[in-house]
Amino acid sequence: MNSHTSPAIELRGASKTFRTPSGGLHTAVRDLDLTVGRGEFVAVVGPTGCGKSTTLTLVSGLEEPTEGDVLVAGEPVRGIGDKVGFVFQQDAVFPWRTVLSNVMAGPRFRGVPKAEARERAREWLARVGLGAFEDRYPHQLSGGQRKRVALAATFVNDPEILLMDEPFSALDVQTRALMSDELLDLWSGTGASVVFVTHDLEESIALADKVVVMTAGPATVKEVFAIDLPRPRRVESVRLEPRFLEIYREIWSSLGEEVRITRERGAAHAA
Amino acid sequence: MPPETAIAPAGAAKPDPAGSRTQARARAARNHKLLVYGARILLLVGLLGLWEGLARADVIDPFNFSMPSKIWDQITQWALNGTPQGTLVEQIWYTLYEALLGWVIGVLAGVVLGIALGRIRFLADVLGPYIKVLNALPRIVLAPIFLIWFGLGPASKVASAVVLVFFPVFFNAFQGAREVDRNLVANSRILGASNRQVTLQVVIPSATSWIFTSLHVSFGFALIGAIVGEYIGATKGLGLLVSASQGTFNAAGVYAAMVILAVVALLAEGLLAFLEKRLFRWKPDDTGEAR
Numbered sequence: 409m410n411s412h413t414s415p416a417i418e419l420r421g422a423s424k425t426f427r428t429p430s431g432g433l434h435t436a437v438r439d440l441d442l443t444v445g446r447g448e449f450v451a452v453v454g455p456t457g458c459g460k461s462t463t464l465t466l467v468s469g470l471e472e473p474t475e476g477d478v479l480v481a482g483e484p485v486r487g488i489g490d491k492v493g494f495v496f497q498q499d500a501v502f503p504w505r506t507v508l509s510n511v512m513a514g515p516r517f518r519g520v521p522k523a524e525a526r527e528r529a530r531e532w533l534a535r536v537g538l539g540a541f542e543d544r545y546p547h548q549l550s551g552g553q554r555k556r557v558a559l560a561a562t563f564v565n566d567p568e569i570l571l572m573d574e575p576f577s578a579l580d581v582q583t584r585a586l587m588s589d590e591l592l593d594l595w596s597g598t599g600a601s602v603v604f605v606t607h608d609l610e611e612s613i614a615l616a617d618k619v620v621v622m623t624a625g626p627a628t629v630k631e632v633f634a635i636d637l638p639r640p641r642r643v644e645s646v647r648l649e650p651r652f653l654e655i656y657r658e659i660w661s662s663l664g665e666e667v668r669i670t671r672e673r674g675a676a677h678a679a
Numbered sequence: 680m681p682p683e684t685a686i687a688p689a690g691a692a693k694p695d696p697a698g699s700r701t702q703a704r705a706r707a708a709r710n711h712k713l714l715v716y717g718a719r720i721l722l723l724v725g726l727l728g729l730w731e732g733l734a735r736a737d738v739i740d741p742f743n744f745s746m747p748s749k750i751w752d753q754i755t756q757w758a759l760n761g762t763p764q765g766t767l768v769e770q771i772w773y774t775l776y777e778a779l780l781g782w783v784i785g786v787l788a789g790v791v792l793g794i795a796l797g798r799i800r801f802l803a804d805v806l807g808p809y810i811k812v813l814n815a816l817p818r819i820v821l822a823p824i825f826l827i828w829f830g831l832g833p834a835s836k837v838a839s840a841v842v843l844v845f846f847p848v849f850f851n852a853f854q855g856a857r858e859v860d861r862n863l864v865a866n867s868r869i870l871g872a873s874n875r876q877v878t879l880q881v882v883i884p885s886a887t888s889w890i891f892t893s894l895h896v897s898f899g900f901a902l903i904g905a906i907v908g909e910y911i912g913a914t915k916g917l918g919l920l921v922s923a924s925q926g927t928f929n930a931a932g933v934y935a936a937m938v939i940l941a942v943v944a945l946l947a948e949g950l951l952a953f954l955e956k957r958l959f960r961w962k963p964d965d966t967g968e969a970r
């Protein structure tokens with residue numbers, strides 16, 4: 409009933425503590441409050457290894473919070489919901505399946521008949537520009553093409569919530585800009601809410617409506633910045649605009665401090 | 680084609696050395712291959728010749744050590760006139776049948792249990808120690824027990840092949856199921872896969888390369904199981920041929936049975952490699968056309 413008025417994602421005081429192999433306790437996120445509106449594109453930036461990815465696994469239902477609540481469409485998350493799509497940092501395509509079969513996997517898992525699944529998969533493959541590659545195996549594709557397969561495999565399920573964990577970090581700079589533009593195109597038609605985790609501030613500003621800066625681990629929200637750059641955006645051109653630089657400077661003054669703290673800790677560990 | 684160079688004579692001469700260089704490289708590769716094959720054959724001929732020569736010169740006792748020509752005579756004689764137990768083909772077929780049946784049963788049991796224990800933590804915790812104990816046992820000593828249980832027929836040989844095959848396959852399948860890329864599992868669960876679908880469509884396919892490595896080794900084990908079983912007591916088979924030859928102090932017979940076994944094992948290995956190539960088309964291979 410309240411699922412039409414409540415925000416797409418809501419984290420209230422969420423914490424996650426892991427048991428480390430050596431028997432100690434490691435707190436990845438602590439006391440996290442975050443709200444993502446419907447159709448909103450939120451980028452989460454923070455120093456490397458601060459626990460940004462954990463936030464995504466909590467929202468996806470892969471992990472449960474140790475404390476606090478995680479709500480999706482107003483309902484507490486229990487297990488993996490069917491509204492969620494997740495694009496991982498590493499290639500998570502099935503190497504023994506062809507490109508087409510990879511994209512068909514989601515609908516097939518969910519019990520869609522084969523013919524319909526194939527049709528939908530072909531449609532999304534065409535949209536990511538891989539229509540001619542459907543019989544290839546993942547090892548025959550470039551890194552960027554594999555990422556496109558992963559995007560198509562995610563979008564084919566029509567997710568209402570799209571979680572992305574540094575999806576483009578393994579790509580070279582040019583491919584990355586291209587993929588960011590494509591992501592914006594694909595997303596603009598769906599109305600999905602996006603949480604995009606990255607450590608690249610430029611990428612986050614170019615893509616998002618809202619940038620959330622996390623503290624050095626254990627992660628919690630430090631500051632939230634609204635990005636008022638007009639859409640549609642082109643990643644390569646938007647970052648040359650004066651307003652972009654202003655925003656960048658403003659957010660960096662907040663993020664830079666956390667990066668410095670993380671770096672000092674790393675140095676202390678190394679010493 | 681190399682780009683045109685400013686100096687005409689050099690430019691005119693250019694394509695030629697480049698072409699001859701690739702030719703020379705190809706020739707060198709071919710020569711190397713020939714050299715390797717040549718050396719292999721020479722080594723074999725040399726060793727067999729040495730054996731034959733030493734035996735004929737009575738430096739080594741031909742009665743105990745036999746000689747290649749006698750072994751060859753034995754093989755042809757078996758092939759043409761049959762063995763004391765029946766035709767040679769029948770003996771080969773018996774051993775192969777026992778080994779194959781034992782192999783299939785052992786592999787199936789190993790894969791199913793390995794995957795099950797790899798996926799279900801509770802099962803692994805409960806059964807783990809028992810499997811370790813059974814594995815620590817030198818399983819070949821079970822062959823006489825199987826002979827008592829199942830008699831002289833093929834069943835006892837199949838049983839000893841099964842126990843030899845089961846463990847390597849089981850441990851590899853178990854490890855394979857444990858080492859599945861966690862990302863891949865997480866991704867398929869997000870895409871909507873149930874536990875069963877994860878097992879059947881993610882865990883098993885990614886464990887196949889682990890399982891296949893054990894299949895190669897385990898076919899050899901299946902042959903060992905069948906042969907040892909036959910050696911201890913049987914009515915037919917290559918192992919019986921070995922023990923019968925030994926019983927009549929026929930050294931050539933023992934060697935001849937060994938040669939036949941080696942050929943059979945090599946053929947089986949080749950077949951397995953062929954199947955593997957078909958099954959793993961999705962894998963990048965270093966010689967392939969991919970990329």
